[in-house]
Amino acid sequence: MEVLIVEDDPLHRSFLREQVSAALPECSTIYEAENGQQGETLARAHRAAHIVMDLQMNARNGIEAARTIWRERPDTRILFWSNYADEAYVRGVSRIVPNGAAYGYVLKSTSEERLKLALRSIFIENQCVIDNEVRGMQQRSFAQTSGFSDSEYEILMDIALGMTDRVISERRHLSLRSVQNRLQQIYSKLDVHQSADSQREDSPFNLRARAVTVAMLRKLLNYGALEKAETELQHWMRGR
Amino acid sequence: MEVLIVEDDPLHRSFLREQVSAALPECSTIYEAENGQQGETLARAHRAAHIVMDLQMNARNGIEAARTIWRERPDTRILFWSNYADEAYVRGVSRIVPNGAAYGYVLKSTSEERLKLALRSIFIENQCVIDNEVRGMQQRSFAQTSGFSDSEYEILMDIALGMTDRVISERRHLSLRSVQNRLQQIYSKLDVHQSADSQREDSPFNLRARAVTVAMLRKLLNYGALEKAETELQHWMRGR
DNA sequence: CAAAAGCCTGCGGGTTCCCGCAAGTGCTCT
DNA sequence: AGAGCACTTGCGGGAACCCGCAGGCTTTTG
Numbered sequence: 001m002e003v004l005i006v007e008d009d010p011l012h013r014s015f016l017r018e019q020v021s022a023a024l025p026e027c028s029t030i031y032e033a034e035n036g037q038q039g040e041t042l043a044r045a046h047r048a049a050h051i052v053m054d055l056q057m058n059a060r061n062g063i064e065a066a067r068t069i070w071r072e073r074p075d076t077r078i079l080f081w082s083n084y085a086d087e088a089y090v091r092g093v094s095r096i097v098p099n100g101a102a103y104g105y106v107l108k109s110t111s112e113e114r115l116k117l118a119l120r121s122i123f124i125e126n127q128c129v130i131d132n133e134v135r136g137m138q139q140r141s142f143a144q145t146s147g148f149s150d151s152e153y154e155i156l157m158d159i160a161l162g163m164t165d166r167v168i169s170e171r172r173h174l175s176l177r178s179v180q181n182r183l184q185q186i187y188s189k190l191d192v193h194q195s196a197d198s199q200r201e202d203s204p205f206n207l208r209a210r211a212v213t214v215a216m217l218r219k220l221l222n223y224g225a226l227e228k229a230e231t232e233l234q235h236w237m238r239g240r
Numbered sequence: 241m242e243v244l245i246v247e248d249d250p251l252h253r254s255f256l257r258e259q260v261s262a263a264l265p266e267c268s269t270i271y272e273a274e275n276g277q278q279g280e281t282l283a284r285a286h287r288a289a290h291i292v293m294d295l296q297m298n299a300r301n302g303i304e305a306a307r308t309i310w311r312e313r314p315d316t317r318i319l320f321w322s323n324y325a326d327e328a329y330v331r332g333v334s335r336i337v338p339n340g341a342a343y344g345y346v347l348k349s350t351s352e353e354r355l356k357l358a359l360r361s362i363f364i365e366n367q368c369v370i371d372n373e374v375r376g377m378q379q380r381s382f383a384q385t386s387g388f389s390d391s392e393y394e395i396l397m398d399i400a401l402g403m404t405d406r407v408i409s410e411r412r413h414l415s416l417r418s419v420q421n422r423l424q425q426i427y428s429k430l431d432v433h434q435s436a437d438s439q440r441e442d443s444p445f446n447l448r449a450r451a452v453t454v455a456m457l458r459k460l461l462n463y464g465a466l467e468k469a470e471t472e473l474q475h476w477m478r479g480r
Numbered sequence: 481c482a483a484a485a486g487c488c489t490g491c492g493g494g495t496t497c498c499c500g501c502a503a504g505t506g507c508t509c510t
Numbered sequence: 511a512g513a514g515c516a517c518t519t520g521c522g523g524g525a526a527c528c529c530g531c532a533g534g535c536t537t538t539t540g
Contacts, residue, residue: 009348011251011252011255012251015251108249159446159449160449160453161449161450161453162432162445162446162447162448162449162450162451162452162453162454163444163445163446163449164444164445164446164496164497165496165497166444166496167444167445174518174519175518175519175520176519176520177518177519177520177521178517178518178519180497180498180499181499181517181518181519183497183498183499184498184499187498192402204403204404204406204407204477205402205403205404205407206399206402206403206404206448206497206526206527207402207497207498208402208446208448208449208497208498209399209400209401209402209403209448209449209452210401210402211402212402212449212452212453213400213401213402213452213466213470214402216463216466217466217467217470222463223456223462223463226453226456226457227457230453230457237444404525404526404527405526405527406526414488414489415488415489415490416489416490417488417489417490417491418487418488418489420527420528420529421487421488421489421529423527423528424528424529427528446496446497446527447527447528448527448528
């Protein structure tokens, strides 16, 4: 068996190397990459089937890398090993995992025992392993309460990028009013609601900007997601 | 000599412990804290004069902790050891460093040699050590080109928090129009400018929201700064 | 000292946002 | 089949935003 480690922090990388070789004696070779870009090429070169992947990396983040890898080989087994359980990450991962693929999501703060267990479960037993805290996040996230539908999430990203309602409606193929309706839902779910009836001046907020901040503070959005959305936006704008 | 290490990642913490004891044989005791909160109390308890401090931590970030520590003992020597050279961090640090205090800002990606050198320079020689990349950031940041004055930065934070112009004017004791003028400057410095003359529809952006995102993407704002500003805002709102 | 440059402010208007009201579609559940 | 729910769209209006124009104040500079 061969394992590919994709992780930018050298300390964490060498820690992972130790853990992998301790947990998987049947592992013959360990390859290492220090960013997503490099990870993709190494995965392609060695036809890697077992990968441990960090999420937050400079050159190209783990979600992007995993997506292209899975697109080429959907049966690749990937263990995501991350510092945080941000909703943006969890959502990003579960959006790209192919049907029936074995994967894991383990926080860097878990014990060595649980990490080793996860390595064996995913790479040998072919089962999914999701850390409890992450699982909790998922539940809360995909429950209808305060849960965002994909289309709402899209539009949340759009206003975060600073697009106007009109342009959003153009991009998402909706009417202006529909976009604004979506915004209302988003505002209420993020609990930044205007008190509605009259022009009471109790809300000192610009709802549009406020929604973005609240989403960031709640870890619904994070830097990586923003960056990704920005490049997608640039791309879309060129072909308009 | 005694050294206090404040760092949430266990791997990095033990790495730091090794480096400190290797670089500073005269160091008799090493205390460790795993977040800013704990760091403050340990610093107070042991009257720590030499601190190595991570910036990004869960319970309370390094800038907050350093501020309260420096407020009690301005001659404390602190080496900030961070993953990133975000403008928000650099600005935050240089905003709180007391007059004449020795401090350092070293990236986690520097070599062990440079880390050891920095430890000796700051703790023994009482000199400031700023990593080159960080220094470059500082130059660019405080140069007038694309450099933000403190008051502009304040208002940038305010719109990031989602405040309306009127409330900003109230909070910052300015007229409505002045706030809007500041916003114009911010927009032009962030290069999200409307083409000005007529109502040309070339800018598909809501400038207010766009400015915030661009600032985030340029690392002018980051999560920590947002969080801090949010609690300050809450505090201000209560006393209104 | 006078000119220049910078910041603060008011006015006015065009645009965008926020949102209530209402009508139309398609789906589900009883 | 009819009620109920979710989603979409149009209209309209009040508030907020974006910004050019212009006058007053302070500081800096030749």
